[in-house]
Amino acid sequence: MTGGGAAEQRRHPRLRQGAVVAATLAVVVVLPLVVSQFRLALLSKYLVFAVVAIGLNLAWGYGGMLSLGHGVFFGLGAYCTGMYLKLAEAGSGLPDFMSWSGVSSLPAIWAPFRHAWFALPAAVLVPMGVAALLGASVFRRRVRGAYFALLTQALAAAFAILLVGQQGLTGGTNGLTNFSTVFGLEPGNPRTTQILFFAAAAAAAVAFLVVRQIVQSRFGRLLVAVRDGEDRVRFLGYDATRVKVVAFALSAGLAGLAGALFVPIVGIISPADVGVVPSIEMVVWVAIGGRATLAGPVIGALLVSYANTALSEWYPDGWLYLQGALFVVAVVWAPRGLAGLADRFRHLAWRPGSRRRAEVAVGAASP
Amino acid sequence: MAALLQITGVEVGFDGSLALAGVELAIDEGEIRFLIGPNGAGKTTLIDVVTGLTRPSNGSVRFDNRELVGRREHEIVALGVGRTFQTPSVFEQLSVVENLDLAANHRAGIRALMRRRRGVAPAVAEALEAIQLSDRADAQAGVLSHGQKQWLEIGMLLVQSPRLLLLDEPVAGMSAEERTATGELIERIAERCTVVIVEHDMEFLRRFARRVSVMHEGKVISEGSVERVRADPLVQEVYLGRSRDRRGHDPALDQQASTAEPPETTEVPAR
Numbered sequence: 283m284t285g286g287g288a289a290e291q292r293r294h295p296r297l298r299q300g301a302v303v304a305a306t307l308a309v310v311v312v313l314p315l316v317v318s319q320f321r322l323a324l325l326s327k328y329l330v331f332a333v334v335a336i337g338l339n340l341a342w343g344y345g346g347m348l349s350l351g352h353g354v355f356f357g358l359g360a361y362c363t364g365m366y367l368k369l370a371e372a373g374s375g376l377p378d379f380m381s382w383s384g385v386s387s388l389p390a391i392w393a394p395f396r397h398a399w400f401a402l403p404a405a406v407l408v409p410m411g412v413a414a415l416l417g418a419s420v421f422r423r424r425v426r427g428a429y430f431a432l433l434t435q436a437l438a439a440a441f442a443i444l445l446v447g448q449q450g451l452t453g454g455t456n457g458l459t460n461f462s463t464v465f466g467l468e469p470g471n472p473r474t475t476q477i478l479f480f481a482a483a484a485a486a487a488v489a490f491l492v493v494r495q496i497v498q499s500r501f502g503r504l505l506v507a508v509r510d511g512e513d514r515v516r517f518l519g520y521d522a523t524r525v526k527v528v529a530f531a532l533s534a535g536l537a538g539l540a541g542a543l544f545v546p547i548v549g550i551i552s553p554a555d556v557g558v559v560p561s562i563e564m565v566v567w568v569a570i571g572g573r574a575t576l577a578g579p580v581i582g583a584l585l586v587s588y589a590n591t592a593l594s595e596w597y598p599d600g601w602l603y604l605q606g607a608l609f610v611v612a613v614v615w616a617p618r619g620l621a622g623l624a625d626r627f628r629h630l631a632w633r634p635g636s637r638r639r640a641e642v643a644v645g646a647a648s649p
Numbered sequence: 650m651a652a653l654l655q656i657t658g659v660e661v662g663f664d665g666s667l668a669l670a671g672v673e674l675a676i677d678e679g680e681i682r683f684l685i686g687p688n689g690a691g692k693t694t695l696i697d698v699v700t701g702l703t704r705p706s707n708g709s710v711r712f713d714n715r716e717l718v719g720r721r722e723h724e725i726v727a728l729g730v731g732r733t734f735q736t737p738s739v740f741e742q743l744s745v746v747e748n749l750d751l752a753a754n755h756r757a758g759i760r761a762l763m764r765r766r767r768g769v770a771p772a773v774a775e776a777l778e779a780i781q782l783s784d785r786a787d788a789q790a791g792v793l794s795h796g797q798k799q800w801l802e803i804g805m806l807l808v809q810s811p812r813l814l815l816l817d818e819p820v821a822g823m824s825a826e827e828r829t830a831t832g833e834l835i836e837r838i839a840e841r842c843t844v845v846i847v848e849h850d851m852e853f854l855r856r857f858a859r860r861v862s863v864m865h866e867g868k869v870i871s872e873g874s875v876e877r878v879r880a881d882p883l884v885q886e887v888y889l890g891r892s893r894d895r896r897g898h899d900p901a902l903d904q905q906a907s908t909a910e911p912p913e914t915t916e917v918p919a920r
C-alpha cells in the first residue's frame with residue numbers, strides 16, 4: 283500500500299508538494315498548543331538556526347564557498363536588533379550597560395538604531411553589505427577553498443575580540459541583554475513566545491522558498507557551475523566573481539535575518555554566540571543535514587540543535603566530541619548528509635524494480 | 650584590410666624562461682587556421698594570452714581593432730572570442746541542455762538569470778542537433794564519453810555565436826570516426842566564424858587544414874599551406890623529426906597494427 287501511495291505521489295509532484303505544505307502548516311499551528319512555553323522557545327531558536335543553515339548552504343553547498351565565519355553575519359543582524367531593543371527600553375536615557383561602563387552620551391553609531399525602520403532593515407542589509415565588500419575584494423583575487431575558509435574563520439575570531447574589547451559600545455562579554463520590552467510585547471509572556479515562534483517559522487519558510495527559487499533558476503545552475511569550474515565559467519562570458527558575491531551576500535543576509543530573530547527569542551546576544559565556535563556549528567548543521575540539498579540544512583539545524591540541548595545537559599563535553607565525529611562521518615562518507623541518505627533509502631525501498639537494478643549494479647561491481 | 654586577430658611581439662615568461670618569445674600572428678576574418686608545433690612550443694599559452702587567462706609581459710593582441718591585453722576573461726568572451734580547453738571542461742553536475750543553456754544566456758540580464766529555464770531555446774536545440782546529443786539532452790554531462798564532452802564543449806561555443814573560435818586540440822583522445830565527424834562539424838562552424846585550431850594529429854591536418862602556422866620555442870617559425878610548411882627545412886628540422894618520433898609511439902597506429910595481424914595469421918594455414 284505504501285509503495286502504491288508513494289508511486290502515486292511521484293506521479294503528481296504538485297500533489298506531493300501540497301501534502302508537504304499542508305503537513306508543515308498543521309505542525310506549526312498545532313505545536314504552540316501542545317508543547318510547553320519553554321520548549322516552544324527552544325523550537326523557535328532551532329528554526330532561527332535553520333534560517334542560517336539554509337543561507338549557508340546557498341554559499342557552501344551550491345556555491346562552494348565554505349564560510350567558517352557566518353557567525354559574523356549572524357552577529358551583525360543580531361546586534362542591529364539588540365541595539366534597537368536596548369534603545370527602546372532606555373527611552374530618552376542611555377542603555378544600562380553604557381552607564382555602568384562610564385559612557386556619558388549615546389555613541390553616534392547607535393543613534394539611528396532608535397528607529398525600527400532603520401534597525402530592522404539594517405539587520406539584513408549590513409551583513410549583506412559586509413559580505414559583498416569582503417567577497418568583491420577576496421573573490422576577485424581568486425582566494426578560494428581552504429584559504430577562503432581560513433580567512434572567514436579569522437574574521438569571526440576578530441569580530442568576537444572586537445565585541446569584547448568595545449565594552450562601552452557593545453556591552454563587551456555580556457553582550458546585549460535584559461530587554462524589558464520586545465517590539466511592544468512583554469518578554470516571557472506565553473503570547474510573546476507564540477508570536478516569536480510564528481515569526482521564526484515564517485522566516486524559515488521564506489528563506490527556504492527564496493533559496494529554492496534561486497537554486498532552480500538559471501542563476502542557481504550558474505552557481506553550481508562556478509563551484510565546479512570557476513575558470514571555465516569566465517570563458518563562458520560570465521563574471522564569476524559577481525556570481526559568487528551575489529550568492530555570498532544573499533547567504534549573509536539570511537544569517538542576518540536569523541540574528542535579528544535570535545535576539546528577541548533568546549533574549550541575549552553576546553560574543554559567545556557569534557565567534558569561531560558558533561560559526562563552525564553552522565557548517566556542521568549543513569554538513570550533517572546535507573549540503574547542496576534543499577531540505578538537508580533545515581533537518582540538520584533542527585536535529586543537531588535538538589541533540590545539542592538534549593545531550594549537553596547530561597554530558598556537555600561529550601556532545602562536542604560527538605558533534606565533531608558526526609561532522610567527519612558526514613563529510614567523508616555521506617557528502618550529501620542525511621538528506622542524501624534518505625534519498626538513497628527511499629529509492630531502494632520504494633521504487634518498484636529498483637531492488638533489481640541495485641542488485642545488477644552490485645553484481646557488476648563485484649568482479 | 651586589417652586582420653581580425655593581430656598578435657604582435659607577445660612575450661610570456663614562466664620562471665625565467667620564455668614560453669612565448671615574440672609571437673607574430675595575423676588571422677583574417679573567415680579563415681580556418683591550424684596552429685601546430687611540438688610539445689611545449691607555446692600553443693596553449695598563446696591561446697591563454699588571447700583569451701585573457703595569461704597576461705603577457707610584452708606585446709599586443711588586437712581583435713577587431715580592439716586591444717585584448719588587460720581585459721578580463723568574460724569581457725573578451727563578450728567581444729566574441731570563444732575557446733575550448735585541451736582537456737574537456739564541461740560542467741559535469743549539470744545536464745547537457747543546462748550546459749548549453751548557460752552558454753546561450755551569457756549576455757542575459759539578472760532578471761532572465763533569476764528565472765527557471767522553461768523548455769529548450771531554438772538555438773540550443775539547433776546546437777544539440779549539430780553535436781548529435783539531442784537524445785542525451787537531459788543526461789548529466791559527467792556521464793558522457795570523452796568525445797561527447799568535447800562535442801558538448803564545441804556546442805557551448807556554437808550557441809554563443811562567437812566571431813573567433815580558439816580550439817585547443819579538439820580531437821585529442823578521439824577515435825578515427827569521431828575525428829572525422831569532429832572535423833566536419835568544425836568545417837560547418839567555420840562557415841560562420843573564424844577558427845584557430847591547435848592540433849598535433851597529422852591525418853587530421855592533411856584532411857582539414859588549409860593554412861598552417863608552425864610554432865617552436867615560443868615563436869611562429871613558418872606559415873603557409875600544408876605542403877609549403879611540410880617542405881620548409883626549418884619545420885622538418887624541429888617538427889617532423891619529432892613527428893616521426895611520435896608515430897613510433899602512436900597508440901592509434903599500434904592498435905591498427907595489432908588488429909591487422911590476426912587475419913594474416915588465420916590466412917596462413919588456409920593457404
Ligand SMILES: Nc1ncnc2c1ncn2[C@@H]1O[C@H](COP(=O)(O)OP(=O)(O)OP(=O)(O)O)[C@@H](O)[C@H]1O
Binds near residue numbers: 695735
Ligand atoms: N603555468 C605554467 N607555469 C610554468 N610554465 C608553464 C606554464 N604553462 C606553460 N608553461 C611552459 O611554457 C611552455 C609552453 O607551454 P604550452 O602549454 O603553451 O605548450 P603547448 O604548445 O600547448 O604544448 P602541448 O602540445 O604539450 O600542449 C612549456 O615549456 C611549458 O612547460
Ligand SMILES: [Mg+2]
Binds near residue numbers: 692817
Ligand atoms: Mg597545449
